[in-house]
Amino acid sequence: MTVYLCGDLGHRAGGLDLAALAGWLTERHPQTEVRVTPGPCDRPERWLDREGTRADRLLLGLCAADRDRAELHARARRLGFDPLAIEVVDLGATCALTPARAEATRKARALFAAALARSRAYRASGPENARPVFTWDQPVSRRSLFTLPPIRWEVVPSIRDEACAVGRGCRACATLCPHGALRAEGGRMVLSKTQCTGCGACVSTCPVAAIDLPGASLAQIEAQLDALLGSDAANGSRPGILFLCHRGAPALRRLPRPGAAHPIDWLPVELPCLAMVTPAWILQSLQLGAAAVGMLACRREECRFGQRETVEGRAGYCQATLAALDLSPDAVWVADVTDERGLAEALSRPVPSVPLPVGGGRAGVDLRVDHGATANALLGLARQHGRTPARALDHAQSPLGVVTLSPGCTVCGACASACPTAALALDQADAAVTLSFDGTRCTGCGGCVPVCPESVVHVDRHTDLAVLSRGQSVLRRDHVARCEKCGGAVATRALLDRFASILGRDPVMSTITRYCEACRGSLS
Structure with missing residues (x-):
């Protein structure tokens, strides 16, 4: 694995201690080659040209990751790389503008630990996971106009027939999908690529983990959360986990300005869509030590899932659950990218943290439905804080x-x-x-x-x-x-x-x- 760090990160605003970061990466991950390259990093695809076929996985630490990654992925395909094996870490918005250099570098370590874990959990994608989309109407750079075809490849899920429970009557994924992309046919669950938006909601809903979405698989998200919540990444502090979708991420990157830095407490987890986030993900993050969990939703008209009420309802269920346990419901919230002022306030106010667990060892993250992910998180929170609700909780989004x-x-x-x-x-x-x-x-x-x-x-x-x-x-x-x-x-x-x-x-x-x-x- 090769890690590229843009050299401009060392002197942008407060800057990062790139030597310390590179040393930490080399010490903790000896098999990783770290390269600090001169900026700017506005065209990270040029770094691929230097790699040839030596590295099967790449991590790119950039000053700004707000460009469309279509060109990066297209160049990767052309050079023989698997584009989904490239992890991009935005260090500019989330780290470099943090006032204290040491704190910014610590947060960069946390994000890289998570990106490395997510990359290692990645398994290669296949033709069944690719959907071609023509981009004649999309803006491209002058260079790409002459070197790349007017097409991009979007990632869609695939179904492992040997694990699927459709033969027992299960229709959980088809019932949830608002686009009709999944249907039972001939004893199999069939996915229509033309109707699928790649939101990933079916992946986290499948009760037997039979649906894979390369680049955002359950195994990858588990590994990422485990690293973010682990002591090595948190370094004794209690982070907040911020789930956000690809389309909502640019709003987060626009927030930092000199003198108004991105809060150090929040660690982002970027997903294809917030429809992937189940109550189990939220409650398990809290149970394993997160101070709070935020969700940054994209514009309603841009949402791949198209049902914001479901996303908000899941957060509402978690808030009601915390209240039933006599814990702060404000430890879970949803913000909208259309309200950047409200988002900035949500991120900058003190984290209304759930109290620290009392005793007991820390288990790993397990998001599988058939492993009792939601129930285990609920029981863990109740045991840790000595709370027992007097009555059952009725909620439309109860999982x-x-x-x-x-x-x-x-x-x-x-x-x-x-x-x-x-x-x-x-x-x-x-x-x-x-x-x-x-x-x-x-x-x-x-x-x-x-x-x-x-x-x-x-x-x-x-x-x-x-x-x-x-x-x-x-x-x-x-x-x-x-x-x-x-x-x-x-x-x-x-x-x-x-x-x-x-x-x-x-x-x-x-x-x-x-x-x-x-x-x-x-x-x-």
């Missing part, structure tokens, strides 16, 4: 659900077979069969409801810490009748009672209750 059963369950297991996260599980041991529920894994998707033949399964979308604290609990237990001929399982007692209520005194009931399906077929 959790609670399953209950009405009388009449036959323990057939259809609901467990349909559950993509294994929140419902059917266990058989000897003559007993048990249907259990683990609230930490339930997303409230409701896929278990329509498959129940008795219509006794119900799902409520609310957050109940009492249910989460119990973990796996038994919903229904029954005994299994055994075949008189082979000893195999016939059916649960409840299911046989259900058959009896339908068939009455029909002679066939004697056969159904005494023999398994295989042996019934062999009877003369």
Whole structure:
């Protein structure tokens, strides 16, 4: 891996201690080659020409990263680089204008630690992740006009069929996508590149992590957050995590001015769209030590996702959750790029931090839905601060659900077979069969409801810490009748009672209750 640092960063405003930064990178990451190059860095693509094919991954520390990266990516493709393996770190706006040189350099270390972690977690993209977009109507530089084709490649997700739960009835990604880019077809979930905007909302919503978005995968975001929240990056301080989308990032870069520096407390995490940010991301950041979490939204008409109310609703859910835990709801906020004054005020006011955790080791970031990311963060916050809400939290954007059963369950297991996260599980041991529920894994998707033949399964979308604290609990237990001929399982007692209520005194009931399906077929 090669790291380029623009030399102008050393004397721009307060400046960075580039020698100290380069030394830190070399010491902590011996396999990394660090180069401090003379500025300006307005055309970072020229650095690629020097690389040839020696480095498979590049990190570029720039004074200003507000240029369209299409030219950089196009040049990378032409030279044989994977453009998604290039991480760009904006050190000008976020570091160089910080008044204290030592503090600016410390923050640069934090951002580089995160960029290195994100880069190492990157896995190569394939043709299925590229969508061509013609750019005849887009402004380009004079040089690019004669050297690059009028086309850019946008990144779209891909689906790993072997992991996808569509065969069990899961439609979480298709239900969420507002553009109709995902549909179930022939037993597979199919993505339409022409309809996809690359917002990434499906990636963080998929209950089994079957959707990949190279450059912004769950593994990359986990690694980045882990580095930002780790002691090596934070250096004893408590950062705020600032999620922002690519289209909202320029507004953040415009804020710093000499004498009005970018606050040192906030560390940015740039994403394709804020639609990727789930309550689990916000709450887990707080639980792992972030003082607060901010979200910088782009203009409504430019949003790739197109549903700002969903983004704001998720933040609202987190605020309500913090309030229920007697913690400051102001530790989570959403700002709009159209209100730069309001954004500047939000970033410059003191961080309304969630209190520091009490005792316990620090676990790593785990954002996977099927690993109980949201529930684990909630339980962690409650344990750390000794808070137990007196009631369940009802909220339209609750990412959790609670399953209950009405009388009449036959323990057939259809609901467990349909559950993509294994929140419902059917266990058989000897003559007993048990249907259990683990609230930490339930997303409230409701896929278990329509498959129940008795219509006794119900799902409520609310957050109940009492249910989460119990973990796996038994919903229904029954005994299994055994075949008189082979000893195999016939059916649960409840299911046989259900058959009896339908068939009455029909002679066939004697056969159904005494023999398994295989042996019934062999009877003369």
